[in-house]
Amino acid sequence: MTLINPISYWRLKDRYFNLLGTKCTKCGAEWFPPARVCRKCGCQDLVDHEMPHTGRLLAHTVLKEPSEEFRSSAPYVVGLIELDNGQRLLAQVVDVDPTGLQDDTRVRLTIRKLAEDTKRGTIFYGYKFTPLP
Structure with missing residues (x-):
């Protein structure tokens, strides 16, 4: 099994200890895993959002x-x-x-x-x- 580098793991710990996805600021669609672009409206303005x-x-x-x-x-x-x-x-x-x-x-x-x-x-x-x- 390939384990993630401990430094990367520590930096991303909020994503492992919370179910963190993203939410589109335009249409409100929620995505997990996190998306960079809203697959519903195409907006690129997404914010972290706890699932x-x-x-x-x-x-x-x-x-x-x-x-x-x-x-x-x-x-x-x-x-x-x-x-x-x-x-x-x-x-x-x-x-x-x-x-x-x-x-x-x-x-x-x-x-x-x-x-x-x-x-x-x-x-x-x-x-x-x-x-x-």
């Missing part, structure tokens, strides 16, 4: 044989999440029994460990989702 922390699970799969970097975490769930503003993203779903998870489950953002660079002693954190009670 909703809740949404629903549209579809999911259980990874039982992931790539080598993630084998210690297997099996784990990856889901297609639709945020409450309509934006969609792929993310790991945690704190759930993979056999009992159902599509259309309400979920919320949580920050968790993504990876560890043992050579540099750096732990990388980012977003995952957990089912709402």
Whole structure:
């Protein structure tokens, strides 16, 4: 697995610890991941905008044989999440029994460990989702 340089990671930490996208100042459209140009109206004036922390699970799969970097975490769930503003993203779903998870489950953002660079002693954190009670 190629890990991001720790300096770059630190500079971009707001994007990892918050679900940060962009919002068009002209038409109000929201984009995740962040866009430089609004795909709705073509405006280039977009500002950082925090995405909703809740949404629903549209579809999911259980990874039982992931790539080598993630084998210690297997099996784990990856889901297609639709945020409450309509934006969609792929993310790991945690704190759930993979056999009992159902599509259309309400979920919320949580920050968790993504990876560890043992050579540099750096732990990388980012977003995952957990089912709402």
